Amino acid sequence: MxxxxxxxxxxxxxxxxxxxxxxxxxxxxxxxxxxxxxxxxxxxxxxxxxxxxxxxxxxxxxxxxxxxxxxxxxxxxxxxxxxxxxxMPTVPSDWVNQYLGIQLSELKQAVNQKIGPFGDRPQEAAVNWGPEGIMSYPIWFARHLYSLSLAGEVTSKERAIQWYLDNHHKDTLRISLETILKWRTNGVEPSEVEFVANLTRESTMDFLRHIARLKNVTYGEIPSDLLSTLEFLSLVCNSYGTNEGTS
Structure with missing residues (x-):
């Protein structure tokens, strides 16, 4: 097969x-x-x-x-x-938002249970998860923001990373994605896997801030800690439904 x-x-x-x-x-x-x-x-x-x-x-x-x-x-x-x-099943017009709700719930569970890079020892997660596991979060963030920003379009990992780098500057998620993109051409250095693992929590906050902007939530309203932000934005996404131009 x-x-x-x-x-x-x-x-x-x-x-x-x-x-x-x-x-x-x-x-x-x-x-x-x-x-x-x-x-x-x-x-x-x-x-x-x-x-x-x-x-x-x-x-x-x-x-x-x-x-x-x-x-x-x-x-x-x-x-x-x-x-x-x-x-085949019909694609819902708000599929990105439905998928976002599920992923926010899974992120909340990972943070709450201190799974992998969300735990107290991201350096150990870097070893146990390896580069594929550690890069999965930043890449998913880029791909989902791509779909949310471009009316539900789907794209490859490489294109999503490049889109993010072209449109977002000076944040931790960008630094993580730049490192990951380099892995795909120059190979992986063990120290860089730990570096990205250590950035995962702040990269997640960057992702949630972009979600808040797309949902028209002001930065001042968002809680500063990661778990509270996830819970808050989960409620926002469930309450407000689909954004104009997102479906």
Whole structure:
């Protein structure tokens, strides 16, 4: 499955579809079935596979998530002789806000339970999580701000990082993303993984400040500590719903 899917993606990426091709290989009942807003791994069947930008990720029991649905409907390619996108779940107009609510809840849990770089020993998290785990938070922040700012568009990690660097200056999240972008060309230095892990809490605050701005919440209203800010913005997002221009 991996070999054939990767070969198909390599061929398609050189055709008219370009580098935005997004391939999700799973049972038909999964691809056209009910979507799971958060996605997330559950053990067991069905086995599925993502292929995108010369990378692949095999998953066990990974249901079709909301971003998967968006990517497949917008950038997917029919490979079975019929286009099943019409049978896939409809993308909600406010999908970014729905997804944001779930992610804010998960962030709040991570901060509250002191998970990984949100714990008291980010240097240990840097070792245990490795560069992939540590960079996941800043990259997710950039990708989500991209979607929130650009009317629900979805993009690759590299494009989201570059978009953030082009449009945001002098904050901790930018420093983290600059370091992560350098990893992708020059390789990873262990000391830099710890450096980014130590910046994760402030990078999260930068992300939440941008969310507050997009939700028209003034900076003075936001609590200064991370957990209180997450709780406050979760309430704001649930109360105000979709922003104009975001859906």
């Amino acid at each position: 991996i070999e054939r899917a990767f070969h198909l993606w390599s061929v398609l990426a050189n055709m008219k579809y370009g580098s935005q091709v997004y391939m999700y290989v799973a049972l038909n009942s999964v691809v056209s079935g009910p979507m799971n807003l958060a996605g997330g791994g559950t053990n067991g069947e069905p086995r599925s596979l993502r292929v995108y930008r010369n990378k692949w990720r095999e998953m066990e029991g990974y249901p079709l998530s909301l971003p998967d649905t968006v990517c497949l409907r917008r950038h997917g390619v029919a490979l079975t002789g019929e286009d099943i996108r019409s049978r």
